[in-house]
Amino acid sequence: MNLFTDGFNEAIELLASGNESVYSAIYTTVTVSSWSLFISLLIGLPLGFFLGYYNFPGKPVIRTIVDTLLALPTVVIGLIAYTMFSRVGPFGDYDLLFTPQAIIIGQIVLGLPIIIALTATQVESVDKRLYISLKGLGAKPYQILVATLIEARFGIMTAAVTAYGRIITEIGISMMVGGNIKYHTRTVTTAIALETGKGEFVTGIALGLVLFAVALMVNIALSMLKRKWTQ
Amino acid sequence: MANLFELTNIEQYYDGKKVLNISSLELEENQIIGFFGPNGSGKSTLFSLLSFIERPSSGTIVFNGINSKKLDIETKQTIVMVPQNPYLLKRTVFENVAYGLKLRGETKDIKEKVLDALSLVGLESSFSERKWSQLSGGEAQRVHLLQDLF
Numbered sequence: 001m002n003l004f005t006d007g008f009n010e011a012i013e014l015l016a017s018g019n020e021s022v023y024s025a026i027y028t029t030v031t032v033s034s035w036s037l038f039i040s041l042l043i044g045l046p047l048g049f050f051l052g053y054y055n056f057p058g059k060p061v062i063r064t065i066v067d068t069l070l071a072l073p074t075v076v077i078g079l080i081a082y083t084m085f086s087r088v089g090p091f092g093d094y095d096l097l098f099t100p101q102a103i104i105i106g107q108i109v110l111g112l113p114i115i116i117a118l119t120a121t122q123v124e125s126v127d128k129r130l131y132i133s134l135k136g137l138g139a140k141p142y143q144i145l146v147a148t149l150i151e152a153r154f155g156i157m158t159a160a161v162t163a164y165g166r167i168i169t170e171i172g173i174s175m176m177v178g179g180n181i182k183y184h185t186r187t188v189t190t191a192i193a194l195e196t197g198k199g200e201f202v203t204g205i206a207l208g209l210v211l212f213a214v215a216l217m218v219n220i221a222l223s224m225l226k227r228k229w230t231q
Numbered sequence: 232m233a234n235l236f237e238l239t240n241i242e243q244y245y246d247g248k249k250v251l252n253i254s255s256l257e258l259e260e261n262q263i264i265g266f267f268g269p270n271g272s273g274k275s276t277l278f279s280l281l282s283f284i285e286r287p288s289s290g291t292i293v294f295n296g297i298n299s300k301k302l303d304i305e306t307k308q309t310i311v312m313v314p315q316n317p318y319l320l321k322r323t324v325f326e327n328v329a330y331g332l333k334l335r336g337e338t339k340d341i342k343e344k345v346l347d348a349l350s351l352v353g354l355e356s357s358f359s360e361r362k363w364s365q366l367s368g369g370e371a372q373r374v375h376l377l378q379d380l381f
Contacts, residue, residue, distance in 0.1 A: 129318035135284040136379065137334050138308035147330075151321055 007205025011213075014206050021182060022191075026210060029187040032100050033168040036107035040115050040163055043108070045156070048119025049145050053131075063120070069113035074106075078176030081106040085177060098179035103187070106173035111163040118159030122152040154226060161222055168215060188214075234293075235260040236281060241290035243276050251276045253290070282312035308335055317375035324349070324366070324374050325359035331378035348381040 014022045051062065083089050085097040096102040130151055134144050149156060171189040178185035180194060188211045195204040236258040243251035251273040258264060258281075266274050279285040280292060283299060292299040294306070320327050328345045332338065346356045352373040366374065 127318055129314065129316070130320075132279070132284055132312070132314065133318045133375075133378075136282055136312050137331055138304050139334055140304075143334065147320065153321075 003201055004205060006202045008209060010202050011206035011209040014203075015210065021186075022207070022210070024183045025186050025188050025191045025207070026214065028100060028185065029168060029189070029211070030214060032103050032174075032187065033107065033164065036104050036111055036167050037160060037164050039104070040108050040111035040167075041160060044112050044115030045119055045149055046145065047112075048116040048159075049123050049148060051116060052120035052123030053144075053148065063117075066113050066117045066120070070117055072110065072113070074110060074170040074172030075176065076172070077106050077109050078172040078174075081109070081173065081177045097177060098181060098185060100178070100185055102177040103174050103185060106177050107167045107170065110170060110173065111167050114163040114166060115159055118162065119149075119152075119156055122155035122159070123148055125155075126152050153229065157222055157226060161219060164218060165215060168218075169211065232259045232261070233296075234258065235262075235295060237291075237293040238280075239291050239293075241280065241287045241292070243273070243280065243285070244288045251280075251287075253277070278312050282310045283307040284312060305335075311379040313372075313376060313379065317372055319363040319366070319371055319374060319378075321363050323359065323363070324354075324361050327363065327374050328359075328377045328381065331381065344381075348377045351381070352377060 051059070051066070081102060082097070084091050085094070085102050086092055087097075096105070126148055130148065131144065134147055139147065169189060171187075171193060174180070174185070174187045174190050175193065178187065178190065180186050180190040186194075188207050192204045192207045192211075195201075195207065234257045236256070238253050238256040241251065241253040241256075242249060250271075266277065268274055276285075280287055283302070286299075294302060294310075297306075320330060322330070325342075325345050328348055329341050332341055332344060337344065345359060349356060349358055354370065354373060358370070363371070
């Protein structure tokens, strides 16, 4: 029990003291995860809409593949990304290995299936009268896309929160293609792994609490936004 | 009297199942016409075709002498289906009415236009900031009418 109370106390101390390496890890975690989520949304929302709205041959197969990708282990994504970005890999010339950009690309692979699958489900469950109404108004396909995503905004926000939760807490990708380089690619999760490996359990727990606090703040901000929209 | 709609050999399928089969139907202009039939007889499907919400699986629809495939979007927007239970966007009354105007490209003086439209159907300007969920069935129907027709 002392481990947790000590961890909590140290978390407060670490944050209050403005510990440079801790704040660097938090900054990297939040920046990289936010970019990953943003790009995942940019690509995933139209694809999710397409998958949920249109009927086409092979749709059940694609749906099954996307649903299966939800369970993709982060360490496998990290491994594949590593082989892609390593010197001998197809993208070796871009010098992406052990950079925040490499982590972002790996995390997009992680977040994209979540956004696509949950958006498709939301689009499928939207009241069918919406589509009749929009078509009756003469809306073009891209206008139907935008209006549908706005109508399904609460569900899509849940999809974004789910994806963000998975992205911000992953370690496999950050460790393998980020390399856990201090002040560069070290995230909170890779820092926890490092501290635990060194036997610094209290610091590890403190960093875990920091990660939890960041996730909590994101969720509070989103739930406030949701309340504002529904009132 | 000229024909407003001419339907020939219309067939409509949903998931491989035939739901509508009309060999010939002519609807004259300036008429009030009623359709009646049991559930599943294809009334709503026919209205979806007449308002160009859906395209028929086969057959031709001629509107005012022009094949529906050659009709421009502006002409199609003049034909509106008003359902029994209208769907309003999860936005304010103002945004709902303005949405229809925006789709038709009428964005100039949009605020005045929306407020004028509301007064036209007996809704006060204070209604414009109400959310979709705060309207009665009759109010929602009026807002939907404005979204489609105004």
